Amino acid sequence: MNLRLIWFLKNLRSFDVKKVIVLFVVLFLFAACEKSGEEIANVNGKKITKADFENDVANLPPQYKAMASSPDVKKAIIENLVMTELLLQEAEKQGLFKDPDVKKSLEMQKNEIILNAEAEIQMLKNQKKNAEKTAKKEVAIRELIEGRDFLDVATKEEDLRGQYDSYAESSKARNPGAEIPEYSDVREDIRLATARQKWLEELREKAEITVNESFISEEGSDFEKQLQGIQIQ
Template identity: 25%
Template sequence: MTHTIRTHRPARTTVGALAAAALLTLTACNAGGDDDSKASDDSSASADPSASSSADAAAEPDLDGIPDVVAEVNGEEVTKDEFVPIYEVAFQQATSQAQMGGQAPDEDALKKQTVDELVDTELLSQEADSRGIEVSDDDVDAELETLAKQNQMGSAEELLKAVEKQGMSEDQARSQVETQVMVEQLAADEDGSIDPTEKELRALYAQAKKQQAQSGQKGQKIPPFAQVHDQLEEQARSEQVGKVAESLLKDLRKDADITINL
């Protein structure tokens, strides 16, 4: 059985990721043997900056001209020190994806996306603060353990090591998870329960099977419902949280004082 962790958004950026899936999410387990495991390991190694080719290593983001304060949100600063490590991870991921298509990543667009998402995160953080929502270290630890379980890993430490191999530090991963938990708590406060019903999960499962049948990918059999129950539940929760967060952000941006210096 093989599994791969994907980080859809770096560090504090959350809203776009939550609209699609969990921030640290598993791919479906494959019923393969050692060969499959080796293939997965090779794939992970190729995403590891330390194991990349010399061409990959030469790809560096352009950090010239980035101001000390990249944005201000209702008087709160989003600093260069916050922006740079997040942008560097985003650049690494974009570079890996761009190499498949033979095109270099659009750094201007990537910088704009990064700062916009940092602004969104700051807006949601301010709203959470105003509602008295706080995320403790215990909350983060509990979420990491849950994510480790969903990824068929033995512990949060094992999960963090796997994420680190993909270019994200433990502090960045914990920050990402902290923001995820904060947004989930904010969404629940805004819209009530975000937990899907069993009926909704079975509908998602049926949709997945239908899409697979339509795609004609007969070799990729979807596991039984019970086996992917937790994954479906996380996907449904993430989609609901994403919808609530996006709606909330529309209202928050209307009254916000936002200055982008990038």
């Protein structure tokens, strides 16, 4: 058992509640720091820590982060960290980073990473700023479009059949050997898509909408120009 935890348990009764809570938080933070520094691999005496592993996981695309807890993926990530460390050590050994051309390339790469990070930070700031508006949009789409069957919107059977025939004809033209599903198998999908589109068109027709055409012709928005003008500090 952790020595700090043993000491904490022995002296628990002598503290008031507030001090106990503060002490517990401090001990928790110490434990977290120790765990982050936990060695998970070693390359020629250079430690690779759990924090290094977590940094690599943090840079993974969202769909892959959930997989990082599996032993196979952990092993692959650690192997990548090991090989990267080996390459870094070999580069240092060869004096690679002292070469003028390599130093120039290194500086360019660093600046590109910083630029990308600045752009990402700006994007995240905008996401946070517009969080409520974005959430409302997503809920509106989910509830009004994705969550409806649109049975209250009238569709004509001949229109549905016509769309199917057009789809089948174009599919065969692109790929003569393609298997075309039966109309009965896809009719409901066609009806739903048709009814949804009809409902959206009717919604638009009832609204008063104006579009600033001059904005469309502009080369870039202020936000895009701001991103392009980010300076390396």
